[in-house]
Amino acid sequence: xxxxxxxxxxxxxxxxxxxxxxxxxxxxxxxxxxxxxxxxxxxxxxxxxxxxxxxxxxxxxxxxxxxxxxxxxxxxxxxxxxxxxxxxxxxxxxxxxxxxxxxxxxxxxxxxxxxxxxxxxxxxxxxxxxxxxxxxxxxxxxxxxxxxxxxxxxxxxxxxxxxxxxxxxxxxxxxxxxxxxxxxxxxxxxxxxxxxxxxxxxxxxxxxxxxxxxxxxxxxxxxxxxxxxxxxxxxxxxxxxxxxxxxxxxxxxxxxxxxxxxxxxxxxxxxxxxxxxxxxxxxxxxxxxxxxxxxxxxxxxxxxxxxxxxxxxxxxxxxxxxxxx
Amino acid sequence: xxxxxxxxxxxxxxxxxxxxxxxxxxxxxxxxxxxxxxxxxxxxxxxxxxxxxxxxxxxxxxxxxxxxxxxxxxxxxxxxxxxxxxxxxxxxxxxxxxxxxxxxxxxxxxxxxxxxxxxxxxxxxxxxxxxxxxxxxxxxxxxxxxxxxxxxxxxxxxxxxxxxxxxxxxxxxxxxxxxxxxxxxxxxxxxxxxxxxxxxxxxxxxxxxxxxxxxxxxxxxxxxxxxxxxxxxxxxxxxxxxxxxxxxxxxxxxxxxxxxxxxxxxxxxxxxxxxxxxxxxxxxxxxxxxxxxxxxxxxxxxxxxxxxxxxxxxxxxxxxxxxxx
Numbered sequence: 001x002x003x004x005x006x007x008x009x010x011x012x013x014x015x016x017x018x019x020x021x022x023x024x025x026x027x028x029x030x031x032x033x034x035x036x037x038x039x040x041x042x043x044x045x046x047x048x049x050x051x052x053x054x055x056x057x058x059x060x061x062x063x064x065x066x067x068x069x070x071x072x073x074x075x076x077x078x079x080x081x082x083x084x085x086x087x088x089x090x091x092x093x094x095x096x097x098x099x100x101x102x103x104x105x106x107x108x109x110x111x112x113x114x115x116x117x118x119x120x121x122x123x124x125x126x127x128x129x130x131x132x133x134x135x136x137x138x139x140x141x142x143x144x145x146x147x148x149x150x151x152x153x154x155x156x157x158x159x160x161x162x163x164x165x166x167x168x169x170x171x172x173x174x175x176x177x178x179x180x181x182x183x184x185x186x187x188x189x190x191x192x193x194x195x196x197x198x199x200x201x202x203x204x205x206x207x208x209x210x211x212x213x214x215x216x217x218x219x220x221x222x223x224x225x226x227x228x229x230x231x232x233x234x235x236x237x238x239x240x241x242x243x244x245x246x247x248x249x250x251x252x253x254x255x256x257x258x259x260x261x262x263x264x265x266x267x268x269x270x271x272x273x274x275x276x277x278x279x280x281x282x283x284x285x286x287x288x289x290x291x292x293x294x295x296x297x298x299x300x301x302x303x304x305x306x307x308x309x310x311x312x313x314x315x316x317x318x319x320x321x322x323x324x325x
Numbered sequence: 326x327x328x329x330x331x332x333x334x335x336x337x338x339x340x341x342x343x344x345x346x347x348x349x350x351x352x353x354x355x356x357x358x359x360x361x362x363x364x365x366x367x368x369x370x371x372x373x374x375x376x377x378x379x380x381x382x383x384x385x386x387x388x389x390x391x392x393x394x395x396x397x398x399x400x401x402x403x404x405x406x407x408x409x410x411x412x413x414x415x416x417x418x419x420x421x422x423x424x425x426x427x428x429x430x431x432x433x434x435x436x437x438x439x440x441x442x443x444x445x446x447x448x449x450x451x452x453x454x455x456x457x458x459x460x461x462x463x464x465x466x467x468x469x470x471x472x473x474x475x476x477x478x479x480x481x482x483x484x485x486x487x488x489x490x491x492x493x494x495x496x497x498x499x500x501x502x503x504x505x506x507x508x509x510x511x512x513x514x515x516x517x518x519x520x521x522x523x524x525x526x527x528x529x530x531x532x533x534x535x536x537x538x539x540x541x542x543x544x545x546x547x548x549x550x551x552x553x554x555x556x557x558x559x560x561x562x563x564x565x566x567x568x569x570x571x572x573x574x575x576x577x578x579x580x581x582x583x584x585x586x587x588x589x590x591x592x593x594x595x596x597x598x599x600x601x602x603x604x605x606x607x608x609x610x611x612x613x614x615x616x617x618x619x620x621x622x623x624x625x626x627x628x629x630x631x632x633x634x635x636x637x638x639x640x641x642x643x644x645x646x647x648x649x650x
Binding site (some may be wrong): 084187189202205210220 | 542
């Protein structure tokens with residue numbers, strides 16, 4: 001068995017094929033994978049299908065598509081549950097590891113959230129995102145706009161849709177790690193805003209021990225009032241908090257200051273050693289670093305009544321290719 | 326400062342009073358507390374109001390109601406955030422401690438979830454609950470039916486509503502603890518059912534480090550398919566998992582067997598030492614005990630299209646006074 005993320009996709013693809021009563025093609029599978037929350041493109045589906053063929057789990061019928069073999073059915077029933085349950089922290093750790101944005105050269109990848117909107121809604125959505133980002137609701141004002149699958153990113157784009165990539169706050173952890181500071185996201189939470197300032201977390205969900213992204217839980221609960229927070233100064237936004245060794249606080253401050261020059265901000269403060277930060281508990285010997293999450297900008301789009309479908313902490317993207325809307 | 330639960334209610338009541346431009350009475354406050362997720366009755370509101378008066382935070386204007394004082398306003402702004410953030414595990418620990426149901430005498434309290442339905446929906450809801458419980462979706466077939474606030478339980482009943490108390494799976498932890506077995510709920514999760522049997526968890530959220538009840542998160546996401554699971558054998562139900570010392574497994578088995586005679590069941594199995602149980606990770610030296618949660622029965626009511634508003638892990642109730650519907 002290889003990469004667990006690949007394995008999970010293989011199982012899901014087998015499930016899709018097994019659920020159909022006729023052969024299924026890559027395009028249809030990509031569509032359905034998208035519905036099931038996997039942001040992978042047709043090209044990646046083809047790659048996975050070749051692995052399944054090699055293992056004897058699927059069978060190709062010319063250009064019509066693939067069916068599942070008896071061996072595939074058995075494999076699927078064994079894998080059915082175990083391959084679906086993955087803790088979100090594992091995925092986050094992998095993406096932190098893959099972030100290689102270099103503050104000196106300006107080259108490399110950041111972690112992004114992928115959101116899908118109708119092409120017709122693009123102008124309105126861009127207005128809202130620009131507005132939210134200009135008011136500091138997000139970690140970076142830069143956005144990747146993908147109109148169709150490119151060779152650079154295998155991100156699935158359904159017909160008539162545009163994918164927007166917003167910088168994910170976990171990028172902060174990637175930057176800290178690249179600069180030698182051990183870090184791990186501790187909590188995702190709902191932040192109460194008062195007088196245009198973060199007042200404190202009112203709800204928290206730990207990143208460890210959950211298979212569902214905490215930020216996705218809050219997004220789904222429609223807990224935010226981003227636009228109201230920007231307009232009136234009080235409301236609820238999303239933020240998260242990471243812990244680093246207290247002895248690394250000074251170094252982290254330098255990295256965070258340096259990142260601002262590259263439009264990577266959103267950091268609220270650096271806490272004191274072992275002290276709660278904005279009511280979020282911090283372990284002894286550590287300091288907490290709360291950051292406004294990138295998802296706030298897309299949550300604002302939803303609040304404005306525009307349909308947007310968001311996958312937090314999706315993949316990595318070259319920062320240079322993202323732009324201010 | 327006294328009990329943090331009392332403090333949290335005091336703050337919420339002050340907030341309600343401060344948000345009104347005229348004096349507010351206890352009945353209105355109880356209504357609004359209910360909307361905000363606090364299942365407390367008018368009588369309890371009056372009790373809390375007396376505390377607030379004594380502290381000089383509120384002021385009584387005869388029978389018209391209460392207003393907030395300047396001192397109350399200051400207190401409220403200080404307390405605004407810190408008193409709202411409480412981890413769910415703290416509340417659960419408190420309820421486990423308060424459970425005193427005795428398997429030998431049949432006396433004492435169990436932990437219950439409180440659900441509200443329209444009086445008109447009662448017969449239909451009771452049918453669904455009876456059906457779900459008869460098919461083992463729940464920990465106990467006994468239900469407490471409250472039509473109005475009683476002297477025994479200060480549970481708030483809005484006009485035209487009935488409150489249904491279902492046995493909460495955390496009662497299991499209370500029973501184990503009363504029998505000398507240290508226990509703590511580890512995860513709430515979504516359980517895949519196949520061939521009418523639990524096949525494994527497909528999603529998990531840890532009870533520690535979250536301010537929102539994991540079961541409430543799944544309920545809100547409408548993740549279940551209880552009725553389909555009962556009818557076809559496959560679907561999704563809610564379950565949770567606790568850990569106990571591996572050396573206490575034999576003793577736990579005896580307690581669990583004994584509890585069945587009192588209609589407290591729902592236990593799926595007892596895992597092996599340090600081994601995953603139904604794909605949920607278990608710490609070294611511990612065994613995992615997964616249990617179908619009581620909320621399944623009320624989730625089924627919602628699936629049947631009947632509006633029901635549920636507060637998991639709400640309070641304790643005398644088990645003797647609950648009955649099979």
